[in-house]
Amino acid sequence: MEDAHVCGMAAYDKLVAEADADPSGYWSRLARELVSWKTPFTKGLDDSQAPFFQWFADGTLNVSYNCLDRQVERGLGDKTAIIFESDDGTVSRVSYSDMLARTCRLANVLRARGVKKGDRVVIYMSMSVEGVVAMQACARIGATHSVVFGGFSAQSLRDRIEGAGAVMVITADHQLRGGKQLPLKAIVDEAIALGGCDAVADVIVYRRTGGAVAWEPSRDRWMHEEMQAQPPTCEPEWVGAEHPLFILYTSGSTGKPKGVQHASGGYLLHAALTTKWSFDMKPDDVFWCTADIGWVTGHTYIAYGPLALGATQVVFEGVPTYPDAGRFWKMIQDHQVSVFYTAPTAIRSLIKLAEADATVHPKRYDLSSLRILGSVGEPINPAAWAWYHQHIGGGRCPIVDTFWQTESGGHLITPLPGATPLVPGSCTLPFPGITAAIVDEYGNDVPHGQGGILVIKTPWPSMIRTIWGDPERFKSSYFPAELKGCYLAGDGAIRDPLTGYFTITGRIDDVLNVSGHRMGTMEIESALVAKTDLVAEAAVVGRPDDTTGEAICAFVVLKGARPTGEEATRIANELRNWVAAQIGPIAKPKDIRFGDNLPKTRSGKILRRLLRSIANGEAITQDTSTLENPAVLEQLAQKN
Ligand code: WTA
Secondary structure, eight states: OTTOSSOHHHHHHHHHHHHHHOHHHHHHHHHHHHOOOSBOOSOSEEOTTTTSOEESTTOEEOHHIIIIIHHIIIIITTSEEEEEEOTTSOEEEEEHHHHHHHHHHHHHHHHHTTOOTTOEEEEEOOSSHHHHHHHHHHHHHTOEEEEOOTTSOHHHHHHHHHHHTOSEEEEESEEEETTEEEESHHHHHHHHHTSOOTTOOEEEEEOSSOOOOOOOTTTEEEHHHHHHTSOSOOOOOOEETTSOOEEEEEOOSSSSOEEEEEOSHHHHHHHHHHHHHHTTOOTTOEEEEOOOTTSHHHIIIIIIHHHHTTOEEEEEOSOTTSSOTTHHHHHHHHHTOSEEEEOHHHHHHHHHHHHHOGGGOGGGSOOTTOOEEEEESSOOOHHHHHHIIIIITTTTSOEEEEBOOGGGSSOSBOOOTTTOOOOTTOOBSBOTTOOEEEEOTTSOBOOTTSOEEEEEOSOOTTSOOEETTOHHHHHHHHSOGGGTTOEEEEEEEEEOTTTOOEEEEEESSSEEEETTEEEEHHHHHHHHHTOTTTEEEEEEEEEEETTTEEEEEEEEEESSOOOOHHHHHHHHHHHHHHHHHHTOGGGOOSEEEEOSSOOBBTTOOBOHHHHHHHHTTOOOOSOOTTBSOTTHHHHHTOOO
8 A cells, every 4th residue: 555645654653743743733734735715714723712622713614615516626527426326226326516416406495495504404314315415405505404313213303303403304205224115204293293393494305215205285395396496506605614514413421412513624624634544535436434324424424524535435225134134245346345434233243144144245246346444333343353354355455443433523543544553453543633542530641551531632623512502511521620621532441552552442431332323321211211101210231242232231120010921021022112212223222121129229329330240141249238129139130
C-alpha cells in the first residue's frame, strides 16, 4: 500500500506531531482542504465556553453542497454515487447529478411545506436512496434531521418526535426486509395518535411497496407527487459551521434516550477525513458500509462521508441472510466492492451459517476486489477477526477495527490501513488529532498495562455539541468534574505496555451493546415496569453472548405469585412482546428470570453485580451476608 493516503508509521507520527503542536491549526488546515466554505472561517477552536466547544464558528457552508453540487462541479456528475440493491436483488445506480436533482426537489418540497432553517424533521425510513436524499434535503435547507431506526416501536418513535419537536416526518409506506413487507407509515400514524406530536404538520411518504396504507388527507403527502411538482434545483441555505446538522437519539445509562446534537462544519470535516484516511478511500473504490441510516454509522459512513469525497458506495435494503447467508459475499462479488465495513455481530453469525452450509461459504464467491475491511460497533473477538481476515480478506486485506460512538461523530481510535501494524482485537492507536488516554476515576493517567477509563483529553471538531434540550445532562454525562475537563467516553480500556495499543474492554456504565445496538438497561427496566398489571419490579443486566456480543437478561418480580413451569414461559413471552412493542424488537430480553424479590442490600439497593454473576451462570463468590433476602438468588438462577 505504497500509495496510501497515510503511508507508513512515520507519516502517522508526523500527523500526530503536527496535531500535538497546534491542534487548532492542524484541524483548520484539514478543514480548508476537505470542506468547501461559503465564507472562510478565521478561527479553528473556540473553547471560551468549555465544555461547549465550537469549531470554525464564523465560517459558513452547506453540507449538501459539499456532498453533491461540489462533485458535479468537479466533473463527477455522471459518476455513480450509490449502487442501490433492493431486498429482492434489483439493482439501480444513482449518479451524483441524479442525487443532486432528487435532493433539490425534495428540499423544495420541504420549503414549500413551510420547513425552515433550524426546524426539526424526523426521518423514519428503511435503507433506501430516498432515506439518504431525505437527510441531504434537510441539510440543504438547514433543517435539523433526526433519523429514527425503522425497527423502533411507535412509542419510541413518538418519544423522539416529541423530544425533537419535529414539524415533519418523512417515512415510507412499508419496508422490505428478508422478503417480508413491514409497515412504516402505519407506525408513524400510531405514534402520532399516541399524542404529543402536535407540531407535526406534514407526513411525507415514499412509496416503496405500494401496499395499502391509511391516509390522513390534511397531513399525508406522497413524496413522488410532491417532488414532481418541484424543480430540480434549489439554492442551498448557507449556515454557520455550528448550525445543528442532526440530532440522533442514543441510549445512556440513566433516563430516556438522549438526543446527541452534532454541528455542521466540524462533523462534515471528520466524516470526510476519516472516510479518506481510515478506509484509504480512492476515486475508483467501491465502498460498502452495511449499517442502517438509523444509526450513527449510517450517518457518517453512508449519508455524509463517502458523498463528501465523491466516492461510489453500495446501499443495501435487505438483510445478510436473505435469500441465503451468502448475500453479502455475492454482493461484494457482483458490485466489485473494494472497501467493506460491517459489524462483528454480522461476521459471527455468518461464520456459523457458513460453517453449517458449504453453499453459502465465502470461498464460493470471488472476493478478489476487496482491499480493505472494517469493523465497527463492538469489540471484535480474535477468532472472528481471524476468519474475517482469512475468508473474506483472503489474508491480504487490512482490517480497520474502528472504535467510536454516536457522540464522537466519527472514528476515534482506529488503524490506518497503509500505516498501522495490526493486532487482532485491538483498535490500535488514536486517529491523528484525537487525544485518547486512559485515566483513573480522578482523571489521572494510569500506566500502560493497567485498565482504566477511556477519555479524550482535548476537543475535536466532530464531537457532540450538547444533548438536545438538556445542556446540564450533557455536562454531567460527558464532562464530570472529577475528570478535569476530559471527555468521558463511557468505555473501559487498556493499553499494551510495549506498543501503547488500545483494547476496549467494554462499557463502564449501564449501557448494553447487543448486536452492536446500544441500549440502556434503565430503558428496558422502565418498559418492563410499565406493564403495570403484571410487573412490580425489574432489573436488567447484560451477559456475554457468542453471537450478539451481549445479551439482555431481565430479572422480574411480578405483582402476583412467582410463576413456574409453563406459566413462567408464557409470561416471559408476554413480557418479551411487550418490550418489543414499547421499544422495538432489538430490546427483547433473551433471558427472563422471576423471583419473589430482587437481591438488595438492607438499604434497598439492587445488587447489580450479583445479578450479572447470576446471568452469567457463575457461582456466587460475593459476600451475600449483607443481603436482605439471600433466598431469592436460587430462584433467579432458573431460566425460563
Ligand atoms: C462500542 C457506534 C469496541 C463502545 C459507532 C462504544 C466498540 C459504543 C467499537 C458506541 C469497537 C463501538 N471496539 N467497542 N471498534 N465501536 N464500540 O454510539 O462501547 O452506537 O462506546 O456508536 O459501541 O455505540 P454507538
